[in-house]
Amino acid sequence: MDDLLAATADRIFAGGGDVWAALTAAGLTTVGVPEDAGGSGGTLEDAAAVLRTAGYRAAAVPLAETGWLAGRLLAEAGLPLPDGPLTAAAADDLARVPWARDARGIAVVNGDRLDYYERGRFDAAPGANLAGEPRDRVVLGPEPTASGPCTADLRTRGALARAVQLTGALRRALDLTVRYAGEREQFGRPLGRFQAVQQAVAELAGEAVVADVAVRAAVRAPDDPVAVAAAKANASRAAGTAAAIAHQVHGALGVTAEHPLHTVTLRLWSWREEYGSEHAWAAELGGRATAASPLWPFLIGA
């Protein structure tokens, strides 16, 4: 199921044109949101397969925000799922709301309540992350369009979503680097013939694979705070290492606007910070671990 979804999503992202319209037509914007709530249904692993592909293709669309975040929050609150792109925010953190200017509405987590604000009931002052993705300052109007109950922690959900996107981008950085090392010749041979380059590419692969398996495991246990903290910490950590190695291997060509590498690395550098960096999640996990005794059962959750 998730392989098929990923393949469909990949065709859409690689196809260009109006990607959002194509995703909507294919029902891919609300995978993981139950069908009886107006979504496309499917599991969180299915949603992750689509999101990972979006990360791989550096797709500039509010996919994580619409389904993974806002769509699930609205469904859990018993509120209708509007058509069109959505986003989500915490009531006390409206400074960098992703894609707010493009959103049909915002799902705002306000303690144990979810407030939904339709377009027209909020203002969005443009801002952006390093990759140019909208991160807008939002001012909410006096009245939400609708409200319902909420038990979710938005930061945890957002961290897992960004971790999934990061693993897609890490994979792309690896693939681009492997390809370049095979094509680019210096001193009369491909870069990949040099052991120093081989070792660096292997390190990039190691970080990408370990982050990927950790994030996949966390997607299967999204309510386990240790799993999510470890997943985002590893994905964010891998982002820095992977971007550095990818650029080092690509040389000067990789730092140009013309080469696609920057579409991935700018996202790696942005997403590793969003919803908590590796440092923030390590501190969070460390706080829990300090209080736990003994350490080993806490760490493995068994």
Next chain:
Amino acid sequence: MAALPELEPGTLPPEAAALRAEVRAFLAAADFEPRADCWLTGADPAFSRALGARGWLGMTLPARYGGHGRSPLERFVVVEELLAAGAPVGAHWIADRQIGPSLLHHGSEEQKRRFLPAIARGECFFAIGMSEPDAGSDLASVRTRAERDGDGWRLTGTKVWTSGAHLAHAICVLARSEPGSERHAGLTQFLVPLPADGVTVRPILSLSGDHHFNEVVLDGARVPDALVLGAPGNGWAQVTAELAYERSGPERVLSTFPLLRLAHERGALPAAALGRLAARLWALRQASLGVAAALDAGRTPAAEAALVKDLGTRFESEITAAVREHAGIEPDPGSPDPLARALAQAVVQAPGFTLRGGTSEILRGIVARGLGVR
């Protein structure tokens, strides 16, 4: 362009929880000093026999050979609990981890009946005779030769870094059995019970002065045909398959965990440092479990196993670095403070972490080749 396949997370079977509880109860009642790198340096034959009596050695071997018909993932649970506790598992480690499975795959019926039940009881320990003075990372350059002698062979050569040979009941020797053969061809594995005429085991002391390694000199040692492991000439394929099992187990992540546990109990690590290690350990364990599940499903994820070992063994020294940074103690093997002793063990054993079972450089070469970078 070749690419690494994706590593799916492994899922432990439902029986794992009860098994884990049994192992923890056993460990809580057992009498041993937890130590870092216990799977190399913590040899205690009585402890090994006690594990055997509980069915925790040779777990994946069939019952008809004295095994317990458990899955590799159940073995994973037992092994990670033993390592996390720093238990003295060194004596049986090689026999249980790789010789048992290798005998099951390649051994004759007679060999299986002779060795496997004893391995599962914790009464037959093995050493591996692979490395030689001039054959380290370049294992295919082994020079130990096996010469035909009637209905058997005579082995001549020197093996080094042979962990536990002084405690072992047998050694599995890789030798060149076809005169004039080169590299991967013409190699054969031989099972040599110890002690034996023509085999001399001498200590190679570690830099700490401890005795874990040995030099094993084979001076015309006679091995009957019945103790050839697998097909003559097939040694290279058998050895490389063994290495895939050897590379990605929990022991490539947990060698210094007893140090982390002591530091945590002491409250010696600030939350950020503890959390960084905890996050890494969680992810590396998932990766190790993913490789175990892939092996269980019949795949041979050689590149994935290599990268798990590379990152896992580096992590083992990240624990040491964090304790050094924050605990404010000096490593001292004779200290009354267990944290100072564990730090000493972790520091002096560290160089071996990224060497044994394939150096990090060799492993990254395997990963790069798996990606098509070569």
